[in-house]
Amino acid sequence: MNKGRLEAFTDAVLAIILTIMILEFKVPESFQLSAMVDQLPYLISYAIGYLFIGTAWYNHHYMFTQTKHITQRIYWANNFWMFTTSFLPVATAWVGRGLNEQGPEIFYFIVYLAWSFAYAWLSRVLIVANRESGHEQVAENISHMLIYRYLSNWKIFVVQTAVVVVILIYVPALQMVVVTLQILLVGMRFNPDSDKLDE
Template sequence: MSEINYMETGRLEAFYDAIIAIIVTVLVLELPQPASASLASIWAIKTSYFAYLISFLVCTNLWQYHHLIYHHVEKINAKVIWLNILLMLIVSILPYLTTFVANNPFSFLTQVLYGVDFLLINVVLFMMAKLLIKINPDQDFLKDALDIKNAIAIPSLLFIVGLVGAFLGYPILISVCILITIVRSILFSLR
């Protein structure tokens, strides 16, 4: 591939930032208002707050991860752009799935769809990191981003644990496992 096919990252980063900002805004706008100004009314919609928290953390973790990676990337190509577009497609479904899972927290189907979206995000991020390493071979930091154990294996294992729990009658365990994965990822990034 010739040098002419490579691009700088600035426009992609700006696009990504804008999409994440819109998704986070839609997430908060989808939160239902309590029926009255009482703690009981607020507690009645606790599943909406729980689903919002998970989705918000997914979005902010993605933003932080994207920022961290692209700080070290010098060039991208059309494949990277299209992987980012695919990533944005998958992430943009989060507000819909958040409302769906908040309204049906004990539904096997809603929890599985929510979990699959999260798993697809991790797969696309892994593919993107692998491609970025190929395009930017001198960036050793990117090789750390391609940690199969942290990027794919642990989130997949936790999703399977949640899925097994869902089959056993505890569908909300999928959301709990996603939350554990996100918190783990945030703590890992703070090191």
Template sequence: MESDRFEALIDAILAIIITIIVMEIPLPETTSLSSLIELYPDFLAYALSFVICFEVWNYHHNLFNVVNKLNSTVTWTGSIAIMIVGLLPHVTTMIATNFYSFTAQAMFGVVLLITNLNFYLADLLLLRVDKANIALRLALNKRKKITTISFILQSIGFVLGYLLYPPIIFVACVLSVSVALCWSKIKDYI
């Protein structure tokens, strides 16, 4: 199965998700700086959600550069990941309006956690489908480390967020995404 059409679908869906997220940011009540500052949770949530969408796009883009074979199981797994990422506008609004709520923070964290677990599953399935692809094996071996570190950071964030301060979950999500984005710089230290 060719990956071009699947890539185009993912691109379109992610563009729609980002558009919905940005349209959910409320307009300030006035044009004053204080009105803008009141919206900081909205802007923080949007920024992280945008970066998550970019990371999902980057993951798929880089992956499909080395994938030779796809099957319906792999495309369904990728579709489920995009469906989960499709929840970002909702959970972004939740944390923007209830930034200190454990439930809102947990919902946001769960979306990111399930997305990462889904990518891990997709990676395993791709290795089965495209067994002879050495470039894919090397790329996914690097990705496994990123997924593991992200999962650990998110798990610690959930525990600390539940026990101490719910926005710690958001911080853990930021750190998790930062690991993925900065992997080329930090891999030498691990």
């Protein structure tokens, strides 16, 4: 399969997801600036979702720029990752309506877990495919990405799940703080060569 077509398809799907997220923002009926206060929970949720997708796209771009050959397995793993990502607008909108409610926050956590599994699987498929095609350095570069090491570590997964379950019971809104910290501290720590891929 042509790598450029897959990357273009992925970019288009992510752009649509971001568009849907902003379209969920409701314009206030009032012309008073104070009317925006009611929209603050959604704005917070939207900002986190935008950061989430933007960071994921950068990491995705890094992996696919280095990958030399696209297999059917990579194609379907990428589709599954995009499928899980497509639930983010719904989770974002629901959390925006009930920032400290258990139902929306639990759904967001389920979406986040599904996305994490899909992203780790996609990364793993890319690592294996590059090793099998003789591109060991590419496989090593992807396997050394902090986001992959974080998402594929079962001990971290168990601790994170336990912490979030406690948070969801007592202060559901705190989960969004945890997600934001994970994006900032893990997702946005890129490989040193990520700025030099096109040079």
